[in-house]
Amino acid sequence: MKxxxxxxxxxxxxxxxxxxxxAQKDKGTEVMAxxxxxxxxxxxxxxxxxxxxxxxxxxxxxxxxxxxxxxxKEGDQVKKGQLLVELDPQKYKASxxxxxxxxxxxxxxxxxxxxxxxxxxxxxxxHLVSEADLEAAxxxxxxxxxxxxxxxxxLKEAQDALDKTMLYSSMxxxxxxxxxxxxxxxxxxxxxxxxxxxxxxxxxxxxVVEVDENDVVNIKTGDSxVVEVDAFPDxxxxxxVTKIAHSAITKGLxxxxxxxxxEVTVTLDNPDPRFLPGMSTTVDILTKRLDxxxxxxxxxxxxxxxxxxxxxxNKGKKTHKNTKPEEETFEEKKQKMKEVVFIIKDGxxxxxxxxxxxxxxxxxxVLSGLKAGDLVITGPFxxxxxxxxxxxxxxxxxxxxxxx
Numbered sequence: 001m002k003x004x005x006x007x008x009x010x011x012x013x014x015x016x017x018x019x020x021x022x023a024q025k026d027k028g029t030e031v032m033a034x035x036x037x038x039x040x041x042x043x044x045x046x047x048x049x050x051x052x053x054x055x056x057x058x059x060x061x062x063x064x065x066x067x068x069x070x071x072x073k074e075g076d077q078v079k080k081g082q083l084l085v086e087l088d089p090q091k092y093k094a095s096x097x098x099x100x101x102x103x104x105x106x107x108x109x110x111x112x113x114x115x116x117x118x119x120x121x122x123x124x125x126x127h128l129v130s131e132a133d134l135e136a137a138x139x140x141x142x143x144x145x146x147x148x149x150x151x152x153x154x155l156k157e158a159q160d161a162l163d164k165t166m167l168y169s170s171m172x173x174x175x176x177x178x179x180x181x182x183x184x185x186x187x188x189x190x191x192x193x194x195x196x197x198x199x200x201x202x203x204x205x206x207x208v209v210e211v212d213e214n215d216v217v218n219i220k221t222g223d224s225x226v227v228e229v230d231a232f233p234d235x236x237x238x239x240x241v242t243k244i245a246h247s248a249i250t251k252g253l254x255x256x257x258x259x260x261x262x263e264v265t266v267t268l269d270n271p272d273p274r275f276l277p278g279m280s281t282t283v284d285i286l287t288k289r290l291d292x293x294x295x296x297x298x299x300x301x302x303x304x305x306x307x308x309x310x311x312x313x314n315k316g317k318k319t320h321k322n323t324k325p326e327e328e329t330f331e332e333k334k335q336k337m338k339e340v341v342f343i344i345k346d347g348x349x350x351x352x353x354x355x356x357x358x359x360x361x362x363x364x365x366v367l368s369g370l371k372a373g374d375l376v377i378t379g380p381f382x383x384x385x386x387x388x389x390x391x392x393x394x395x396x397x398x399x400x401x402x403x404x
Contacts, residue, residue: 028393032379033344034297038372041295041365043288043358044226045219047264049209051229051279053200054267057171059084060195063092063164064188067180067196074178078169078199085167085196087186092162099155106144106151113137113144169199176200176277205271207239207281210249210261218287219244225266230280232272239266241285288358294370295363296341296354300378302385303337304351312351312390341370342377342388344396349377351390 065087072084120137123129177198180186187194207227211219219241227237243265252258266283268275339356342349354369370376377384377394388394 028347028395029383029388030397031344031349031377031383031388031394033375033396034300034378036294036296036366036370036372036374036376038292039295039363041290041293041358041363042286042360043218044360045211045215045285045287046282047209047211047215047261047285048280048282049207049263050277051275051281052206052208052277053173053176053202054204054206055171055173056176056198056200056277057169057173058193058195059167059169059197059199060193061085061087061164061167061186061188063087063161063186065089065091065165065186067182067184067186070178070180070182070197072175072178072197074175076175078173078175080169080171082169083166084169084175084199087165087167089162089165092158092165095158096155096162099151099158103148103151103155106148110141110144110148113141117141167196171199171201173199173201176202200277202271202273202275205268205275206242207266207268207283209264209266209281209283211264211285213248213260213262216244216262216264219264219285220287224286226284226286227266227268228282228284229272229275230282232274237268237271239268239283241265242267290358290365293357294366294372296366296370296376297363297378298359299381300341300376300384301339301354301356301364302341304340306336306338308390309338309340309351309353313353315390342384342390343370344375344377344394347393347395349388349390349392349394 067085068088069086070084071082071086072078078084117137117140120129120134124131124134175197178196179198180196186196207225221241221244223241225239225241227239229235229237241264245263247262249261249263250258251261264283264285266285338353340351340353343352344350352369352374355367357365357367359365375396377388
């Protein structure tokens, strides 16, 4: 008898489980939902790059020579006109002395030629020399004047080269880089940089970041930005876009990994004195903004075919079907997919095509198709994007707290 009671109990449990499962299914598919609200959607463009001074001067020699003294080191504060570097001046001093000697000789020749010309003029007036002798004396004097002018120019050139062995700061700032050591040679080419050191104005700092070509069109000068510097976590700084490059930076040209970016410069407000050139940074540039707009969570938006949308919108109406549907390619079907959301109405999923505007990290601005107060389905992802259909019974698993 006891055996029958046990068997009956097991059967009863199984029946109850089946009934519970059926009842569970009758309640509909479990989904997550959130109420549609009005609020602000702030679009932003993100780029990464480095912190740089707005102004920095690369100090290099315009004459070749050995560095005999560097008067500063990295981190030193310098003033405009301060001596930074001294090159070996001996060769250039010798050139100055040689030019001075040549100038003295040229002046002496000019004086003699002037005296000869004056004397020839007196003799010519007394008809004691020919006109040809007078013209020769004038030519000799003009040649002497020319030689003197050339000697003066050579002296100026030699003196200028000597002066360039002393390198001075052209502005107030901080020495941020020293590339050479005492005893090294400098190339001294005017059209080729051989940087000895760099002086930077750290009072005005910039974040120079690369932005994707598809995003840079949304940025304009004057846009505000939020700057994060890797060296200072959990701290953000404000800035404003001051420059957008007109030429692209292309990486991986001609390959599948080709990327085209544009440099955007953000000038920082009140930069931290601890900022150093080259620090890594991430910048969020705030572009378009919509206030008091209907917004929907990004995860609530999915896509459905035009055919499914039309069927949902014309539910209960007679429609004329094409008796010979044309076969469509995958690309054609893809192009006919439209953005939709599902709201909960009378315990069922109701498909709603939507027109979306800008987006931020969490929400889309909805231009049409929804209204504040609608309960929109936000997940699970697989159900929302694959299996959910218009009219399908649903039940809310948990409601998210409204976020404004």
